[in-house]
Amino acid sequence: MEEQVIAPPRDNAADPGLAPGVEALLREHPSVAAARVERAADERAGLVAYVTAREGAADPEVPLLQDPIARLKFKLSKPAQRDDLSGAAIPLIARARTDEDLSAFARRRSYRQFRSEPIAFERLARFLRQLSPVRLPGYPLAKQLYASAGNLYPVHVYLYVKPDRIERVPGGTYYFHPEREQLVAIQPGADIDRSVHGGPNGQAFDSSAFSVYLVADLGAIEPVYGSRARDLCLMEAGVIAHLLESTAPDHQIGLCQTGGFDFAQVAHLFQVGPRHEYLHGLVGGAISDADTTLEALARESAALAAMVDAATRAAPPQGAALARPERPRDGLARALSSYVAERWTEEPVRVVVVDRLPGPAEGAQRSAPEGAQRSAPEDAPPPAERAWARPSAAASDGLESAIASIWAEVLRRPRVGHDDNFFDLGGDSLLLVSMARSLRERFSRDVPLVHLFEHPTVSQQAAYLRTLGVNAPSSAKGEDAAAPGAAPGAAEGARFDAITARARRQRERGLERRGLAPSASEQASRQGKPED
Known part of the structure; x- marks a missing residue:
């Protein structure tokens, strides 16, 4: 090693x-x-x-799949599905899916962009109330909508609320008391930074109104279940997450489950004890009914469709199937x-x-x-x-420098090296669409998203652009570098504009469709004029 x-x-x-x-x-x-x-x-x-x-x-x-195309190809291979069994199969006859059935599938998904308007207090109260127990006639114990080992319910629900994002709930951290149906303040005014979220989850956190943290109180279950306590708490956390995610759209709330959250950095904000253990988290915010439709899901999946296309067309990798082990x-x-x-x-x-x-x-x-x-x-x-903080060797020529400059602007990085990988630096499919638009504006070339997925480094993109006749910028000012007659076709240009417009609207949290407005800098860049 x-x-x-x-x-x-x-x-x-x-x-x-x-x-x-x-x-x-x-x-x-x-x-x-x-x-x-x-x-x-x-x-x-x-x-x-x-x-x-x-x-x-x-x-x-264990070598991990880091390349997004390799990861998607692995997903499309359906590795968890067993096709090796040869026993007699009994078909399950069922009616065709109705539009109502399909709409239910569209509603239950991860929402990564939220409306900026505050969530009505009543909506949040009804949403959380489903985690509270009730007393049923003839039943001796409190009854809840989700199961728990031994009826112990050792998983606590904590909330982090951003300022002015939920009516009547000041910013800070809270404990949800299930029996009293109360949010009990822990640290008013507490602030959690996006840096504690891993990968693309930071973007979902940026526009969210609140976060939900599921934390096990092991002392409340170990006397009964001993060494199995943590596993049973994990099961309970999964059931709670499913209940919340499935019902949140009914209250015009969207949720996104998040992994890679570093709870240790914020544990002091919740006053947890030595027998508490973080299990899982979600971020949430306001959505509208229009955000839950099949049409909305399709609009927001343009970049994913390009990734699927790239994954199905990509040639099998040479050698080991799992690239860039970590x-x-x-x-x-x-x-x-x-x-x-x-x-x-x-x-x-x-x-x-x-x-x-x-x-x-x-x-x-x-x-x-x-x-x-x-x-x-x-x-x-x-x-x-910290690959982004120590980029690889600087761009070797004018074209690579121009591409690296575009990357740095899109990714909001101070600098980018010619061998840095777009996705390692925090890029995702939506940022890739934004980069493709910038490349098109800079070099007057339509660069299909499929090829950007297949060429995820500055040097690889530069090599690909050279095959299209793109050369280094002709002046120190970085004028457009394109061969004569390089204007894209009208049909291809219109298609690309449609994709980029959709992605831009999603990244700006819906704009007119969601009742939001872009920032001053975004408006200025669109109109080609400096900010006031």
Whole structure:
């Protein structure tokens, strides 16, 4: 295994009274071989713990599918469906699906863009009330709409509400008390940053009005179920998430289930105890009935349709089918962060898993020798996650520079290297549509989305554009680079304009269709004039 060192700076040592306690706590974990704790440069971020894993304790070295086309091809192969059985099959005769049936399928989906108008208090109250128990005549216990092992209901529901997004509910964190049907304030005015969300979930969080966090109270179930308690809590969290997601559109609320959420960074905002464990999360916001229709789903799926087309047309990869393996340390880091959060409530602690700890032996005085090479910031993620912060070699010619500039604008990155992968830098299908539009405006060339999916780096896109006759910009001002007669055909141009217009409307949260307006900068860029 290639050895990796991520060294925290030696001048940010943690408070002497804090670091040993956290380090000792981590060393008690069976998966941890050694630990070192430093204080983050931003003191509000708390502590950063660097740990090495015991042999055999880290996640297995399973190659992960990172390329979006490879991931979609894997999905389209239906890997979970068994077609190897040869027994006699009994057809299930059923009537054809009605329009009402199809509409139900369209309503139950992940909503990633929300209206900016506040959610009516009554709608939220009715939505959450389905998590409360009732008393039924002749039944001795409280009854709820979802099942729980032993009727214990150990999974708590917490909310984070953004300011001015729900009527009569100030911004902050809350506990939903099921029996009293109340939102109990925990930390008024609390603020959660999008950075705690992984991948594209940050975009859904941006326009959301609130978040729901499902947290297990293991102390409320372990006396009955022992070591099975956590698994049963996970099952209950899944049932709750399904109930909420399925019924939310009835209250003009949309939900999106989110993975990769770093609850350890915000655990202190919910005053959870040592036997609480985060299980799952959702973000939600206001939607309209028009957003739940088949037509709305089709409009918002133009980029996905292009991805499916690319996946079905893409040639089989040479060699191994799983491309660009990544060492999956995230699971262990998240587990250890949750482990610390449950037992250490002084301040937030984020865990980073490394191959070996840098510098002197554990517990020794940590002072950097004079002239020592500066190390990575202590709150920096592992190298695979900070690819955007350390881009590959700069663009090698004018065309690559022009493409890199477009990427940087679309992705909102300070710079982009010629071998950086669009999707590794946080790109998604909607941003790809925006980039395709920018390429078309810059080079007067229609670039099909399929080919952009197939050429996800600056250098690959430049090579592809050269096959279309596109050359480097002719001046330092970056004038359009196109060969004579390069204007796209009217039909293709109209089709592309339709796709980009739909994607732009979705990214701007619907515009006229959803009653929203673009930002001043977006309006100015559309009209070709500077902002006021």
